[in-house]
Amino acid sequence: MRDHSATVLDVANLKTVFNTRDGEVHAVNGVSFYLKPGELLGIVGESGSGKSVTMMSLLKLLPMPPAEIREGQIEFDGRDLRNVSDDDLRRIRGGEIGFVFQDPMTSLNPVFTVGFQLVEPLRLHMGLSKAEARKRAAELLELVGIPDAASRLKDYPHQFSGGMRQRVMIAIALACDPKVLIADEPTTALDVTIQAQILELVKELRQKLGMAIIWITHDLGVIAEIADRVAVMYAGQIVEHAEVKELFANPQHPYTRALLETLPRMGEARAARLPSIDGQPPNLDHAPTHCEFAPRCKHAFTRCRKENPKRFEVNPAHDVACFLAQSGGSTDA
Amino acid sequence: MLNFTLRRLMFTIPTLLLISFIIFLILDLAPNDPTGNLPLTIPPEVRAQIRTSLGLDEPMYWRYLLWCKQFFINEPLNLLNQWFGWCIGDCENRLRVTSFLTRSPVVDLIAERMPQTLWVVGMSYVVGVLIALPIGVISAYKQYSWFDQFGTLIAMIGFSVPTFFTGVLMIVIFSVMIPQDSMFWLPSIYDTTLKVVDWPSFVQQMRQMAMPVMVLALFNAAHISRFMRASMLDNLSQDYVRTARAKGLKEKTVLLVHVLRNSMIPVVTVIALGIPQVFGGAIITEQIFKVNGLGQLLIIGIQNSDIPLVQTLTFLFAVLIVIFNLVADVLYGLLDPRIRYD
Numbered sequence: 064m065r066d067h068s069a070t071v072l073d074v075a076n077l078k079t080v081f082n083t084r085d086g087e088v089h090a091v092n093g094v095s096f097y098l099k100p101g102e103l104l105g106i107v108g109e110s111g112s113g114k115s116v117t118m119m120s121l122l123k124l125l126p127m128p129p130a131e132i133r134e135g136q137i138e139f140d141g142r143d144l145r146n147v148s149d150d151d152l153r154r155i156r157g158g159e160i161g162f163v164f165q166d167p168m169t170s171l172n173p174v175f176t177v178g179f180q181l182v183e184p185l186r187l188h189m190g191l192s193k194a195e196a197r198k199r200a201a202e203l204l205e206l207v208g209i210p211d212a213a214s215r216l217k218d219y220p221h222q223f224s225g226g227m228r229q230r231v232m233i234a235i236a237l238a239c240d241p242k243v244l245i246a247d248e249p250t251t252a253l254d255v256t257i258q259a260q261i262l263e264l265v266k267e268l269r270q271k272l273g274m275a276i277i278w279i280t281h282d283l284g285v286i287a288e289i290a291d292r293v294a295v296m297y298a299g300q301i302v303e304h305a306e307v308k309e310l311f312a313n314p315q316h317p318y319t320r321a322l323l324e325t326l327p328r329m330g331e332a333r334a335a336r337l338p339s340i341d342g343q344p345p346n347l348d349h350a351p352t353h354c355e356f357a358p359r360c361k362h363a364f365t366r367c368r369k370e371n372p373k374r375f376e377v378n379p380a381h382d383v384a385c386f387l388a389q390s391g392g393s394t395d396a
Numbered sequence: 397m398l399n400f401t402l403r404r405l406m407f408t409i410p411t412l413l414l415i416s417f418i419i420f421l422i423l424d425l426a427p428n429d430p431t432g433n434l435p436l437t438i439p440p441e442v443r444a445q446i447r448t449s450l451g452l453d454e455p456m457y458w459r460y461l462l463w464c465k466q467f468f469i470n471e472p473l474n475l476l477n478q479w480f481g482w483c484i485g486d487c488e489n490r491l492r493v494t495s496f497l498t499r500s501p502v503v504d505l506i507a508e509r510m511p512q513t514l515w516v517v518g519m520s521y522v523v524g525v526l527i528a529l530p531i532g533v534i535s536a537y538k539q540y541s542w543f544d545q546f547g548t549l550i551a552m553i554g555f556s557v558p559t560f561f562t563g564v565l566m567i568v569i570f571s572v573m574i575p576q577d578s579m580f581w582l583p584s585i586y587d588t589t590l591k592v593v594d595w596p597s598f599v600q601q602m603r604q605m606a607m608p609v610m611v612l613a614l615f616n617a618a619h620i621s622r623f624m625r626a627s628m629l630d631n632l633s634q635d636y637v638r639t640a641r642a643k644g645l646k647e648k649t650v651l652l653v654h655v656l657r658n659s660m661i662p663v664v665t666v667i668a669l670g671i672p673q674v675f676g677g678a679i680i681t682e683q684i685f686k687v688n689g690l691g692q693l694l695i696i697g698i699q700n701s702d703i704p705l706v707q708t709l710t711f712l713f714a715v716l717i718v719i720f721n722l723v724a725d726v727l728y729g730l731l732d733p734r735i736r737y738d
C-alpha cells in the first residue's frame with residue numbers, strides 16, 4: 064500500500080494525549096498516513112476528531128504540557144521529526160513545512176506590518192538581506208494575488224479583509240519554498256465566494272510550485288474539488304482512507320457513508336430538516352477499546368463493541384477500519 | 397494624531413478649570429479654621445483681624461477668582477521674570493499665591509521640595525517598573541512554575557502589606573539591628589542638605605535613598621508585575637503566537653518581539669497613569685523616612701488649614717493626572733496600529 068522511498072512525510076501510529084486536571088484526553092489515537100511529493104491529501108472529520116491536533120503534533124506546535132506525543136514515528140524527508148533537535152525543528156517549521164491556520168483574523172500579529180511578518184521567515188531560513196527579503200516578500204504577495212503588493216507590505220493586518228489576510232497567511236507559509244504545506248481549515252472562517260477564490264489560488268499554486276499539501280477540512284465538497292486522496296478521521300483515528308474518486312463512489316465505513324448522506328444534493332426535493340448523524344462524538348477520556356463509532360452506528364454488532372478495528376485494505380487504493388466491511392457484510396463474527 | 401492631541405489639549409482647559417473650582421469648593425466647605433493652630437491666648441478680635449488680613453471675609457467666588465488670577469496670570473509672569481528676566485507689567489508688587497502658614501509663595505515652596513520627591517519617589521517608580529516587567533514576562537511564560545509562585549507571593553506581600561509596615565520593618569533591620577559601622581547599615585533619616593559633588597557624597601545619597609526607594613519599589617513592582625503577567629498570559633494563547641512558532645522563529649523572538657509588543661500596550665497605559673502619583677509623593681513613606689518632599693508639604697498644609705497651599709498642590713496633581721491621561725492615550729495610539737484618532 065505504501066512505497067516508502069517515494070514519500071515526503073510518513074506518519075505511523077501517532078498518539079497524542081492532553082494531560083488535563085480532569086484526567087487524560089486522548090486526542091490522537093494511533094494515526095498513520097503518508098504523503099507523496101506533490102500530492103494533495105485531504106483530511107476530513109467533524110470538530111474534535113483530532114485533525115488539527117494530529118498536524119500540530121507533527122511540528123510540536125501544541126503547548127507541551129499539557130499535550131504529550133506518547134507514541135509514533137514521524138518521518139519527514141528522511142528525518143525522524145520526533146527526535147530532531149530544537150534548532151533543526153525550527154529550520155523545518157516555516158522552512159520546509161509551511162502552515163496555514165484556520166482563522167486569518169487572529170493568526171497574524173496585529174501590531175506588525177504584513178511586510179515585517181513576511182520578511183521574518185525569509186531572513187531566518189533563506190538568509191536573505193533586508194532588501195532581497197522585501198523584494199521576495201512583494202513577489203510572494205503578488206503570487207497569492209494581492210494587488211499593488213509592494214505598497215501593501217507597509218500595511219497592518221487590520222487593513223486587509225479576511226480573504227486577503229488568508230492570502231497573506233498562505234504567502235507566509237509558502238515563503239521559503241516548503242516541501243509540504245499543511246492547511247488547517249484555511250477556508251472555514253471565510254465566506255463562500257472567498258472560499259472559492261482561495262481554493263482556486265491553492266490549485267494554481269500547487270501547479271506552479273509543486274509542493275505536497277495536507278488539507279484539513281470538514282467540508283466534503285472542498286475535498287471532492289481539490290484532493291487526490293482522502294483520510295476520514297473519527298475520534299482521533301483514521302477510519303477510512305482512499306483515493307478521492309474511490310471514496311465518493313465506494314464508501315465502506317458507516318461513518319463515511321453517513322457523512323456523505325448528510326450532504327444536501329442539488330436537484331433533489333429539499334428536506335424539511337437537513338439530515339444529520341444521530342448521537343454525539345465520543346468522550347475521549349480513554350484510549351479506544353472498541354470501535355468508537357459503534358454507539359452511533361446502525362450496523363454495529365457484538366464485535367464492534369469489544370474490539371477496536373484495525374485498518375484493512377479493501378483494494379490497493381482504499382483501506383477502512385470497520386469489522387462490517389472486513390467481514391463482507393456478515394455480522395456473525 | 398497631532399490633531400487629536402491638540403483637540404484633547406483644548407478640552408483639558410475647561411476640565412481643569414472645573415476641577416480647580418471643585419477643589420476650592422471642598423476646601424471652603426471644610427469646617428477648619430486657619431487660625432485654629434494659633435495659641436489660645438490670642439483674643440477673638442485679633443483672630444478676626446488675622447482672618448480679615450488673610451482675605452477670608454471676602455465672598456467665596458471672589459476668593460476663587462483672585463486665586464485664579466494669581467495662579468494663572470501672576471505666577472506664570474513671575475516665572476518668566478525669574479527664568480528669562482522678562483518683566484511684563486508691574487513685576488515688583490505682583491501678588492503671588494502665598495502660603496497662610498509660612499507667608500512665602502507657594503510655588504517657591506513646591507520648587508524647594510520637588511527634587512527630593514522626584515529623586516526618591518521617581519527612582520522607586522523606575523526601579524519598580526524595571527523589576528516588574530521581567531518578573532511579569534517570566535511569570536507568564538513559566539506559568540505555575542516555582543518562579544511564578546514565588547513572584548505571586550512577593551506581589552501579594554508588596555500589594556497588601558502597607559508601606560508604614562514595610563518602612564518601619566526596614567528601619568528596624570537596616571538602621572537598628574545592623575551595626576552602624578557595617579557596610580549594610582542604612583540611614584533612616586533623609587538628609588536634604590546633602591549635595592552630590594563627588595563619589596563619597598554620591599554613595600551617601602544612594603544609601604539614604606535606598607530604604608524609601610526599596611519600600612516604594614516593592615509596592616509599585618507588585619502592582620505592575622501583575623498587570624504585565626496578565627497581559628502576557630492573554631497574548632501567549634493567541635493564534636498569532638502559534639503562527640510565529642510555525643514560521644520557525646526562536647522562542648526568544650516569539651516572546652520578546654511578538655508577544656511582548658502586544659502585551660506592553662495595556663501595561664504602558666498603566667505605567668503612564670501611575671506617573672502623577674510620583675509627583676504626588678508617597679505621603680506615608682516620606683513621613684517615615686523624613687523625606688521633606690511634596691507629600692509631606694501637603695500634610696503640613698492640610699494640618700494648618702493652609703488653603704492656598706493645599707489648593708495649589710491639589711490642583712497641580714490634577715493637572716498632572718489630566719496630562720498623563722492624555723499621554724497614555726497618545727502612547728496607546730502609537731503602540732497599537734489598530735487605533736487611529738482621526
